[in-house]
Amino acid sequence: MxxxxxxxxxxxxxxxxxxxxxxxxxxxxxTPNVPASPEDPTTGVASKDIIISPEVHARLYLPKLTDSNQKLPILVYYHGGAFVHDSPYCFLFHHFTDILAAEAKTLIISVAYRLAPEHHLPIAYEDSWTALQWVVSHVIANTSIERDPWITKHGDFGKLYVGGDSAGANIAHNIVLQAGVKPLPGDLKILGLFLSHPFFWGSKPVGSERKEDFDGQHLACRLWSCIYPSAPGGIDNPMVNPFAEDAPSLLGLGCSRLLVCLAEKDSMTQRGILYAETVKKSGWNGEVQLIVVDGEDHCFHVIDPHTDKAKDLIKQLASFISS
Known part of the structure; x- marks a missing residue:
């Protein structure tokens, strides 16, 4: 450029x-975009690109099957990128999602939501909700949607998961909160949610966060004002600060299992820890797991999924989804 x-x-x-x-x-x-593949030479995972609506697209991942009629857990995945860059098609997230699909033996729908600042928030949340509804609508016999054969034949809707990394984890949190108050098509239930290095921030420090990072000039704060300039409450809007005074209770999460994955050196880790603790204290009747990886930083497992610590975290993600 x-x-x-x-x-x-x-x-x-x-x-x-x-x-x-x-x-x-x-x-x-x-990172540059890469094409989908009928069979990845390393993992054996098949991928293809689909159109959900004129505004919302996705890349689907189908791991190598042991049986032509095999049913698999379903993961609706939201990529990271600070709401402003990357997609399911870029090398970074395609490579990671391909590896996760193989490791977890899971059918993954990686959602391409519209990016800011061309499309200010809450458009990314709206697109992400549209994608989840489209996936779930496959269970309805008389639905008007164009069914995808991979989802119809191989999706196990009793094992429906939602998850994401960074901004995608922020989206996943908000989507599953929404699913707690708005019934999904067919009254289907989300089994589990994973939040990997979630993008949460606020106007006041929590835990051991540095006070000097809360003068309004931190990158997270300035980014939020750029991508969601009309957000009520600014950086304390509940979409980015789930601990704000007017934020909905985490008791309302519309799933029964939660995994929060964090990295020791990530500046947002204290909020991820508080998130897991707050869910436990809320009275939410589900299973909460928290992982903090020593010596690593934000989304290290996506940036290089081949290090020992990245491989271990991906195995833990896969175990959560496939168990």
Whole structure:
């Protein structure tokens, strides 16, 4: 991309994104897109791209089957990227999701929601809810949707999971809260939720967070004001701060199993720990697991899924989904 150094910057959110006053957007992170594959040479996983609605697309992953009629757990997955970059099609998330599908023996629907700042929040949440409803609608006999044969033939709707990494984990949290108050098609229930390095923030520190990070200039705070400028409460909007005074109780999570995966060096880890503790104290009647990986940083297992610690975390994710 040509340099934009001479143009006036509206939002400098380096090293993630720059937004210029003339409307130009310069994404500073992300990896190239890669095609779907009828069979990955390493994992044996098949992938394909589908259209859910004119605005919402997805990439589906089907692991190698031991039986042509085999039923598999279903994971509706939301990718990370700070709400502003990447997709199911980029190398980083395609490679990770392919590995997870093989390890967990799970049918994965990786959702391509619309990105900010071209599409301010809450559009990403709306797209993500649309995708979940589309997947679940496969259980309804007289549905008007165009059914996907992989989901129809191989999806086990008694083992429906929702999960995501970073911004995708934020989306997954909000989607499963919504599922706690809005019945899904066929009154289907989500079995489990996993949140991996969830993107949560607020105006006041929690746990051992540094006070100096809460002067309104932290990257998370500035990013949120760029991607959701109309958010009631700003950085204390319940969508990004589940501990805000007006946030809905985590008692309302619409699932029965929860796994929270964190990394020791991640600046958002204290909020992930508080999230797991708050769910336990809320009276929520489900199983809560918390994993904190020593010596690692935000989404390390996606950035390089081949390190020993990344492999171990992916195995734990897979065990949660497939158990």
């Amino acid at each position: 040509a340099s934009n150094t001479t143009k006036e910057v509206l939002h400098d959110l380096s090293p993630i994104i720059k937004v210029y006053k003339d409307g130009t957007i310069e994404r500073l992170m992300g």
